[in-house]
Amino acid sequence: MAKAPVVQEDLVEYGFRRTIITITAVLCALLEIVDTTIVNVALNNMRGSLGATLTDVAWVITAYAIANVIVIPMTSWLSQQFGRRNYFAASIIIFTVASFMCGNASTIWELVAFRFIQGLGGGALLVTAQTIITESYPIEKRGMAQAIYGMGVIVGPTLGPPLGGYIVDHFSWPYIFYINVPIGVVATLLTLTFVRSPKYGEKLKANQVDWLGIGLLSAFIGSLQYILEHGQQDDWFNDNTISTLAVISFLGLFFFIWRELTYKYPIVNLSVLKDSNLKVGVVMSFIMGFGLYGSTFIVPIYTQSILGWTATDAGLLLVPSSITVAVLMPFIGKMIQKGVPQTYLVALGFLMFFVFTYWMHDIMTPDTGEEHMFWPLIVRGFGLGFLFVPITTLSLSALKGKSIGEGAAFTGMMRQLGGSFGIAIITTFIARFGQEHRVNLIAHLDPTRIEVQNRLHALQRGFMSKGFSPEVALQKAYKVIDFGITKQSSVLSYMDIFLYLGLLFLFCIPFILLVKKGKNKVDMSEAMH
Incomplete structure (x- = not known):
């Protein structure tokens, strides 16, 4: 088992170092949050240039969100395994490289795959950035630390849509991903130079890692999301793929809960959900x-x-x-x-x-x-x-x-x-x-109603005045009404x-x-x- 962690006051920074660490952490949190909303206003452009449907292009958002959901509960555990600084830096690198690949994607499913990888890196940035900022300030100033972090988190969703809109209108949609690259490179260098890790104790051995728990969590969330996305267009449970994934999702959830409650080194501690306030709180968080x-x-x-x-x-x-x-x-x-x-x-x-x-x-x-x-x-x-x-x-x-x-x-x-x-x-x-x-x-x-006939004839006359024959003008009038x-x-x-x-x-x-x-x-x- 892990030894007692280092006293957290050992991680407190002062002056220039603390300023740089704060800027780096807030910047990384902003990268993660901006990227959850920046793509919303670019979906129509992506749909057009990649030849995708609205349902397909929604995966650009949901793939990122699924990856976030999978990695967030594992972040604390992963930090202990690899060291917070190393894990944070690796997450920035994953996020940055995946951003570049998103911009280079030539099909919708390439883009979705790289967005998923980007989400795996991004999910760690939000949680770890908050931890790093908090531990860099002395106890009496941690309220200020939370305020600084909180303002960064609030600004992110505000910046995303207008920034995405400006980039799409003046450049093209790949640049909403390319802008992450220079920021990610700078953030990685600053992290490796200035951020320190707590001394965690012993790491788990490879055979103690909850690989099964990770697999079950991924199977449950991934299968369920596919069902939600494709159920309508694939005729729900009349489709063999949907039916199979429904079984996988249910079994994934069932065995994930069993595994986490019985395994000595769980990847996610479910016992904390015994608290009734937290039970209601997680439901409210879901609905929010x-x-x-x-x-x-x-x-x-x-x-x-x-x-x-x-x-x-x-x-x-x-x-x-x-x-x-x-x-x-x-x-x-x-x-x-x-x-x-x-x-x-x-x-x-x-x-x-x-x-x-x-x-x-x-x-x-x-x-x-x-x-x-x-x-x-x-x-x-x-x-x-x-x-x-x-x-x-x-x-x-x-x-x-x-x-x-x-x-x-x-x-x-x-x-x-x-x-x-x-x-x-x-x-x-x-x-x-x-x-x-x-x-x-x-x-x-x-079609026998006088209002409908008058509308059709008015449209037909309008098209005929532009030089179309009566038959073509009538077809165009029907198309206008259909539209x-x-x-x-x-x-x-x-x-x-x-x-x-x-x-x-x-x-x-x-x-x-x-x-x-x-x-x-x-x-x-x-x-x-």
């Missing part, structure tokens, strides 16, 4: 991830494919919402410290997210303008602000010592997993609802998605009452070890 990443995915797709916006405009639309979250976070933190129950704040956050989704459902048309979406997205920012910090502190409020770190890993993992589920389910239901609405709209389009039906059915499917998202959040509010009151203050420095 579902709404956060799902709405960040659907808004740019709607504005670009339905409203015809540029990628830059689609990205800039989300900025006020993200700024609202950043401004609100310190106030939420103070409210928690003053004793306002996290349950009330989380319930308020879910209610605000419901208001946002219902408002979006109400204003969506084929001609909705930016002015219509501004205030709903501000409400979304308030909702997310009331969810982030309260859910984390609520989840960890009854835990102590080492368990806080393990609990924090679960909330982070479930938030990412919720995001990948959200995107997969949303793409599936956009297709399904769109087909249903199209059938219904066509059924109500009676209008397709567009309207798409808008109706987006409205359905927002409505069901809102109902999901509204449904969660009563369950917040299941949480027992814990301490409101969580020593986040404990969560680092």
